[in-house]
Amino acid sequence: MKRLVLPKAYQAVHEALEEAILDGRLKTGEPLPTETDLAGKFGVTRHTVREGIRVLEQTGFVKREAGRRLFVSLPRYDELAPRASRALLMQKVTFRELWEVALQLEVCAADLAASRNSRKLVEALRENLSQMEAAIKRGRDIVELDIAFHSLIAEATENRVLLLAREPVTLLFYPALKKLLKHPKTREISPQRLLEAHRHIVQAFQDRNNAAVKEWMSKHIIDFRRGYDFAGLDIDDIADSRVEPARK
Amino acid sequence: MKRLVLPKAYQAVHEALEEAILDGRLKTGEPLPTETDLAGKFGVTRHTVREGIRVLEQTGFVKREAGRRLFVSLPRYDELAPRASRALLMQKVTFRELWEVALQLEVCAADLAASRNSRKLVEALRENLSQMEAAIKRGRDIVELDIAFHSLIAEATENRVLLLAREPVTLLFYPALKKLLKHPKTREISPQRLLEAHRHIVQAFQDRNNAAVKEWMSKHIIDFRRGYDFAGLDIDDIADSRVEPARK
DNA sequence: GGTTGCACGATTGTCGAACAAGCGGGTATC
DNA sequence: GATACCCGCTTGTTCGACAATCGTGCAACC
Numbered sequence A, B: 001m002k003r004l005v006l007p008k009a010y011q012a013v014h015e016a017l018e019e020a021i022l023d024g025r026l027k028t029g030e031p032l033p034t035e036t037d038l039a040g041k042f043g044v045t046r047h048t049v050r051e052g053i054r055v056l057e058q059t060g061f062v063k064r065e066a067g068r069r070l071f072v073s074l075p076r077y078d079e080l081a082p083r084a085s086r087a088l089l090m091q092k093v094t095f096r097e098l099w100e101v102a103l104q105l106e107v108c109a110a111d112l113a114a115s116r117n118s119r120k121l122v123e124a125l126r127e128n129l130s131q132m133e134a135a136i137k138r139g140r141d142i143v144e145l146d147i148a149f150h151s152l153i154a155e156a157t158e159n160r161v162l163l164l165a166r167e168p169v170t171l172l173f174y175p176a177l178k179k180l181l182k183h184p185k186t187r188e189i190s191p192q193r194l195l196e197a198h199r200h201i202v203q204a205f206q207d208r209n210n211a212a213v214k215e216w217m218s219k220h221i222i223d224f225r226r227g228y229d230f231a232g233l234d235i236d237d238i239a240d241s242r243v244e245p246a247r248k
Numbered sequence C: 001g002g003t004t005g006c007a008c009g010a011t012t013g014t015c016g017a018a019c020a021a022g023c024g025g026g027t028a029t030c
Numbered sequence D: 001g002a003t004a005c006c007c008g009c010t011t012g013t014t015c016g017a018c019a020a021t022c023g024t025g026c027a028a029c030c
Helices: A007-024 A035-042 A046-059 A077-089 A095-116 A117-139 A143-156 A160-182 A190-208 A208-229 B007-025 B035-042 B046-059 B078-088 B095-115 B119-137 B143-156 B160-182 B190-206 B210-230
Strands: A062-064 A070-072 B062-064 B070-072
Touching: A007 A035, A007 A046, A046 A062, A046 B046, A062 B119, A077 A143, A077 B078, A095 A143, A095 A160, A095 A190, A095 A208, A095 B095, A095 B160, A117 A190, A117 B143, A143 A160, A143 A190, A160 A208, A160 B160, A190 A208, A208 B046, B007 B035, B007 B046, B035 B046, B078 B160, B095 B119, B095 B143, B095 B160, B095 B190, B095 B210, B119 B143, B119 B190, B143 B160, B143 B190, B160 B190, B160 B210, B190 B210
Parallel strands: none
Antiparallel strands: A062 A070, B062 B070
8 A cells, every 4th residue: 555645835836847847838048937926826835935946946947047036947967966976975885886887988988079079179188188297297186187188078979968977977086086196106107197098098089090099098997997906995995085076 | 256155044954964964963764853953953944944954855865754754865876867867858868869878888787787697687687588578479568678677787787876877868768769669660570679689688698608798788779779760760859758667 | 452542742834924135227316 | 427326026034823644642442
């Protein structure tokens, strides 16, 4: 016997609004009706409407722009992901799980990006390369740059499903990468190896050699894991750090 | 000049609670303190607390069990995914994007599952096979069974990152698969081809032939796309149906 | 003794009215 | 024409209140 769940008004409000957005009755970019308006329309109190809106806000269907007023909008993949990553953290995901999927997704991204090969991508990657060279020379942190390098490739695929799938993995990868690059045993060699791999990848992109792109990307990710082992870090440790990459 | 965003009390409540859960101060399975308690603790009104809780609820950090009381819990990957899928729908994702990623993830899942090969998986898959044979004989719908087949493999990987990445893809794949299996041009042949592929996959699992597992899974997914083309459906159409698979 | 019924407290869901603060827009002023 | 000011609208928050429901303990009943 299924426990019957009686309808909550604020849930109804949430669903009604979401449906209106999906149906296009509320268009993205337009401001959401005021709380009092909605309250009147749905025949409930402003309080109830507000609770419904909170849910909507969390899902990314409305955003606050500029002033206080809420605007209808589309959820972006990188807004959905942080929640997912935190969920994974709670589940005590191991680095192995993360790495196994990252390997596939990064190679996949590289492959797709290569097949849509654009000059702009190569340019952007070259720019990233030279920034990284400079950063290494000055002993600066290169984690952000590495993340950016891979993001550039992923975005070049123009595949939103891939971007969505990749985002939580990236977020969790960040602390692992940081840990590795700061580790005494790998601090010296890792940045060089990393840069070297990136160079090969860019070169392969430029040569429009799809097979080489995939191969180098694969080597690159595998090498990362090797460094992890080499540093004496346990791949079956949980990826538990909660450092998050800066966003602009 | 960055627009300064003044702190909202309900957001603070949400964050405080989420942190308490992540820190383990609030343990999963335990009931959340009552609204009045929290209101007192945070020094805000019950209503403000409620708004914070709505957000928490949406994120999956609290669930309603049985009665009305809320219980602390862990978000599950299949609770996060529907939101992600809906977001993708809004972005008018094409079937091509979906398929490109699905191909990689399914092969990846097959690979990982094969390396952890367990007798239980093979048994479950065999069971699924015979159900599907029966369903085809009776002309019943096999979409659910196909989804279940692939989910069994994915779950056998015991990789939560993979499960999370895969879930939104699966949800969106569902309507596409349904469309194909109902299409007049492919209705007759597709189920047979699908079943045949599944048989090969199961056999490869049983033989502990990892390479064969990957190869057949790959063929299987590629064949799906071929059917899509054959039916005259445009792979660059948006995956816009909002049918959702039944959950038990 | 076990079950049923009931009263009571606790908790959630909803409502109503109110106010401070910030933003937008119109208006007066120079 | 530019600037300052004022006023209304909207949001965030508070206080107060009440119906519905759930859990529980207690009592009555078979």
